[in-house]
Amino acid sequence: MSLRVGPFWFTCKECYAGIVLLDYEMKCPKCGRQIPVFPKEKTLFTDNAISTMMFYKKDHGSYQPLGFFIENIGYELLSFTYAFFDLLEKEQPEDKKLFLDKYINNIEIDNDERDGYLKKHYRDGIAGVLTIYENPGFKEYLEDKYGPMPKEDNFLLSFLKKVRRWFSNLIS
Numbered sequence: 001m002s003l004r005v006g007p008f009w010f011t012c013k014e015c016y017a018g019i020v021l022l023d024y025e026m027k028c029p030k031c032g033r034q035i036p037v038f039p040k041e042k043t044l045f046t047d048n049a050i051s052t053m054m055f056y057k058k059d060h061g062s063y064q065p066l067g068f069f070i071e072n073i074g075y076e077l078l079s080f081t082y083a084f085f086d087l088l089e090k091e092q093p094e095d096k097k098l099f100l101d102k103y104i105n106n107i108e109i110d111n112d113e114r115d116g117y118l119k120k121h122y123r124d125g126i127a128g129v130l131t132i133y134e135n136p137g138f139k140e141y142l143e144d145k146y147g148p149m150p151k152e153d154n155f156l157l158s159f160l161k162k163v164r165r166w167f168s169n170l171i172s
């Protein structure tokens with residue numbers, strides 16, 4: 001089963017950079033402008049990533065989904081995040097943050113103009129997920145925020161429905 005999510009992203013009014021919602025207070029990763037108004041009803045990238053990672057891992061054993069169509073920078077960042085954590089668990093490096101730096105250096109972004117700020121932006125996004133991975137852990141983080149997960153077999157699926165807004169549809 002593949003799960004479709006739509007990470008929220010927007011465009012900077014000053015420099016037109018695409019920005020994924022990493023926090024409800026953030027600066028534009030390209031021009032540095034403090035972004036004044038945030039859509040607080042939108043789910044943070046971190047929650048999109050962690051929920052779907054737990055789902056995929058349980059469903060088929062890897063964080064990477066079985067099929068994934070990248071249609072915007074939100075999906076692009078998700079895709080890099082999934083690949084990073086699969087690699088992390090395969091390689092088991094001591095210094096996970098250093099491992100992330102190397103991973104980011106090696107990723108390819110399709111044009112130089114985007115590459116200039118997106119690598120840093122993507123690093124911030126994945127680092128946020130990594131921090132939770134190390135402490136308190138994905139399950140603990142989600143339960144703390146959204147309440148306990150039901151115990152039944154499809155617990156993640158029913159739980160994911162509680163994570164609001166981004167749960168667009170399911171494809172069997």
Ligand SMILES: [Zn+2]
Nearest residue numbers: 012015028031
């Ligand atoms: Zn900007």
